[in-house]
Amino acid sequence: MHDLGFDIAHFLAGGMVVTSFLLLYQARLSALINVFALHSLVLTLAVGWQAFIQHAPHLYVTAGIALVFKALMIPTALHRIVRRLGIHRTLEVVGGVGRDMLAGAALVALAILVMLPVTATADPLAREDLAFALAVVLLGLLLMVTRQNAVSLVIGFMSLENGLVLAAAGARGMPLAVEISVAFSVLIALIVIGIFLFRIRERFDSVDMQAMDAFREERRR
Template identity: 70%
Template sequence: MHGLDFDIAHLLAGSLVLVSFMMIYQDRIYSLLNTFALQAVLLALAVAWQAWIQGAHHLYASAALALVFKGTIVPWALHRIVQRLGIHREVEVVTGVVPTMLAGMGLVALSILLMLQLTESAENALAREDLAFALSVILLGMLMMVTRRNAVTQVVGFMSLENGLILAAAGAQGMPLVVEISVAFSVLIAMIVIGVFLFRIRERFDSVDLESLDEFRGERR
């Protein structure tokens, strides 16, 4: 494996982390969905590059699934849901952008330090560093879920978290193709369930802001 292979793999994995920060920064739902589609395209490129340098041809199918489902179908479906529900275009946040970005930087630093220490004895340096990037994407996805009140943006955070899991599996010498296919169909089923769930919330509460649910349960005054 040449040094260029490492550099490109790190560039693609690091770009996923950068786009995760871009998603946290977005204050418009449509911009957030477009940024998520960009992250999915970068994920497909990262997995395809791992397939090339590892000689693992089944990862090409994984990259294609990520591009088709995560980069095309899921963003399109979420765009349609947002349009049909007439959701307010601004992203409702729990805290400001600056504290969230600072928390995100702290999580990335923690991910790198933790993963590099835990995998210190590993022989594959590429897998070690890609796992650190993948954990960063996972934690940033969780941060988005915690700091966003709108149900749609929380769904995007969950999907971003899953992108980190796929990156980790591809970097750690890949995953069986049957697992990736099952994940893709699980995403489709989840999108159907999420769509029905969001429509029911909107019909019942006239909003998809999770604060409305808290008020209905009497948790907010």
């Protein structure tokens, strides 16, 4: 059962969790974007490997989308935006690195504790993949909670979404995996890059979400 195919799938999925941890403590925006590109690259490899061992050609399409969109186009576009907004040198205050790491480790433990007993009867490959995927999703959530900057929030969301694509790829024979990853890529690419960052900047002179919070109804009266 524990053949090489399984081990490599395990290694790549684990690689995504490790990269998610790397994302947690990047203070500089350009570094954060680069690590996200790495995250997507590992996703491409993981999905590509799943396609190979499951003999599922449609997953190659998913891997291709991950490579072109998430590892190349979106990071390039984000780099350009960050430079045009003039915030590429900004250091974001990241709470305590130690605190975030501990919280992250706890979340990974939680993912494993939740997923493994529940999926005892499932195919071991899908099972481990799912546990890792849930860990990546939770780490993405953690990143979104700890950050203030709009760009970082978006990266948190995209890393979370990478986790979901990993889960969809691990579920053997799941149809619509391609459609789902396309739907997600369109969602973020369209909204994030086209619409939000510039408009928010234009109206708020900042992409720091704390500036936005000041416009709550309570304070507007």
